[in-house]
Amino acid sequence: MAKTRSGSLGLRTLEDITSLILQSHDLSQTLQNIVDLVSRRMETEVCSIYLMDLDQEKLRLSATVGLASEAVGKVALGLDEGLVGLAAKERKVISIEEPQNHPHFRYFAETGEEQYHSFLGIPLFDRKRPIGVIAIQTLDRRIFSVAEISALQTIAFQISSIVTNARLLDSIRQRDALAQVTLDLVRDEAATAAESFDSHPVLRGKVAYPGVASGPAHLLDERLGFTDILDEEEVDVVRELGELHEAIEKTRIQTLYLEKRVAERLTSDDAAIFHTHLMILEDRSFIDKLECEIEVGHSAPYALKKVVGGYLEAFSRMEDPYLRERAADMEDIGRRLLANLTGRGDQTLHLVRPGILVAKEILPSEMAALDHEQILGIVTESGEKNSHAVIMAKSLGIPALVGVRGALKLLEPEEAVILDANSGTFYIRPSETIREEYRRLEEDCNRELSKLDELREVPAVTSDGVRIHLRANVGLVSDVEVALRNGAEGVGLYRTEFPYMARGEFPDRDDQYQLYSKVVEGFRGEPVTIRTLDIGGDKVLPYFAPPKEDNPFMGWRSVRVSLDNVDIFRTQIEAILMAGRHGPVKLLFPMISSMEEVSACQGIVEEAKQNLRDEGIPFAENIPLGVMIEVPAAVHIARQLAHKVDFFALGTNDLVQYLLAADRNNPLVNKYYDPLHPAVLTVLHDLARIGAETGTDICLCGEMGSDPLNLLVLVGIGIREFSMPAPFIPRTKMFLKDLDSRLARDTARSVLAMSETIAIRSYLIEQLKFLENV
Ligand code: PEP
Ligand code: MG
DSSP, X not given: OOOOOSHHHHHHHHHHHHHHXXXXXXXXXXXXXXXXXXXXXXXXXXXXXXXXXXXXXXXXXXXXXXXXXXXXXXOEEETTSHHHHHHHHHTSOEEEESGGGSTTOOOOTTTTGGGOOEEEEEEEEETTEXXXXXXXXXXXXXXXXXXXXXXXXXXXXXXXXHHHHHHHHHHHHHHTTTTOOOOOOOOOOGGGXXXXXXXXXXXXXXXXXXXXXXXXXXXXXXXXXXXXXXXXXXXXXXXXXXXXXXXXXXXXXXXXXXXXXHHHHSOHHHHHHXXXXXXXXXXXXXXXXXXXXXXXXXXXXXXXHHHHHHHHHHHHTOSOHHHHHHHHHHHHXXXXXXXXXXXXXXXXXXXXXXXXXXXXXXXXXXXXXXXXXXXXXXXXXXXXXXXXXXXXXXXXXXXXXXXXXXXXXXXXXXXXXXXXXXXXXXXXXXXXHHHHHHHHHHHHHHHHHHHHHTTTTSOOBOTTOOBOEXXXXXXXHHHHHHHHHTXXXXXXXXXXXXXXXXXXXXXXXXXXXXXXXXXXXXXXXXXXXXXXXXXXXXXXXXXXXXXXXXXXXXXXXXXXXXXXXXHHHHXXXXXXXXHGGGSOEEEEEOSOOOHHHHXXXXXXXXXXXXXXXXXXXXXXXXXXXXXXXXXXXXXXXXXXXXXXXXXXXXXXXXXXXXXXXXXXXXXXXXXXXXXXXXXXXXXXHHHHHHHHHHTOEEEEOSGGGGSHHXXXXXXXXXXXXXXXXXXXXXXXXXXXXXXXXXXXXXXXXXXXXOOOHHHHHHHHHHXXXXXXXX
């Protein structure tokens, strides 16, 4: 008898349902895809969805696998008719054998269902109102297990919201069918197809982090520039002066706020830059110059352009490098003032109230500087799921959709939007019905999340008692709180470059020490693996511009930059060693490709220790040293590396891209970037074996570790430590609790003998179904 898993199969199936929805364009197609999927996952001959007619009188067969397809739309049951009617009327699960013997059985010649010997029906609810039933039937006599029923209930819960959502969409679509305006949105990819409905456009995108959020849209449009500002004739001097003073005041308040926030999230030294900005904003000669320009007949924006331009000119001619750098501050102030003058102040990185951030693309540096507390959701027109900005959103648990084409063109600042990052849908100016619906969905989502909350304090253990360690990937100090909230056992990867991106200049040793200590102390005795700077590729520091390179990911990146800038590197290592006094710290070197690099890094660690000794500064003497295995060369010398260092961190985000020659940020080669490629799995298996044989600790910290399908193999090949965006930890614990490590091992063995990614993926999907049988 086939069984199914409850929790994780539900989550996995939900993910698949989500992607099915992305490919579907109407309600009946969506429902049909769902029943196909459920019948395959639960191995039943029949799966059908009946939906209540709008008058609430009849339940109509709306999609089926197994019953005659001609019956769809025709067969309708009253609430007093049949087992399906009974499930809806009684609002409860009906699970029986030999359904034809049940007094409520109702025979429909059209469906040919008399041949089925078991029935399981689960009502679908919209709030408390039944909206339909999902029913499965099997040819053999089958008693549905508690686990199967609970799995279908989980799926039914998800389907209910999707059905409601899809029905709403469908009704809007029908209503607007005649008046539909075809906007010139690109429709070349099914997953990013856009459907527009006059004043309530609905767009689609790829889910980067799931969840539902609603609020005003904060547009992060193309940066506002001075080049667009032209002089105007006949300006109203009094009005322009008034507007100037209003903009200065607004910018001053924003700057005060930024200063406070950065001091909280980084260090007070980082915040000092905003203090300089405040001084400029309050500088009498700066304001006098602006006023003079207006008084001689220029508009306020043009006056600003002239004055700021003059300062920039003057700064750029200065000898003193410090003063030359102040030009950047002047420019920053100028842009923020200009944004406020032109009424687009809220498009800056300062967000005044909670909302959904909509951008063409978000750079990691912008993501670092953004006001995370105010971001309820993120929508980008471009961008891939593994880009660093998206990784940051994930670690903060912010629902995010990427690849939502045309969003900016359709939106005005602050317009209402709803982001459904479960189904991949983005609603612009949603109607009241949709808003009402989503208020409820948001509540449902929060309820589901609070269920996962219960797992926070529970250790991650497989069903046969194998302990797995789940640590967090963090970047900014704000990630620490999210990681603790999600029950992370310390940090498996602290990306130190993220806080560097939020600043105007390189932090000195003390700044770094403060920052690292904050993170280490936050984890109260749990280990924190601090990775040295990993800049380059898509991570650029505004004040450390890399040379123009044709292939930045294959170029001057990561430890290569550090080894070429020994002072910066040694300073960072000193700060890490000093922070090691506040808790168990491990030091990690990224992008290692040779033994010589490791020796060089170790040499610098020794120099750093000596410096600290000479200065009489206390530090942790015995910090474990580790390397990231993310370049194929490191895989081939892994055994030698293992003898040289204390631990490995498997950076699969890069390892996959380098092994498969598929850029992790390039949508054109997205289909080649697959962590389940046999080459990737073989490499990971070899590494796990080398780790075990040499007694080297291994932690996998790439994004692939948070997907249950991948985890099945990874646990199977013996990996026992993972580091992931913290919001994924509770659901991973839920998955592991039902996973028997012996099944995982056998699964991995079979998968390693396969040579095609498609076959591997289908096999793993099948295996997930049978998890409980073992
Ligand atoms: C990786 O490459 O897998 C990794 C964890 O590092 P990053 O994503 O920061 O390159
Ligand atoms: Mg990497």
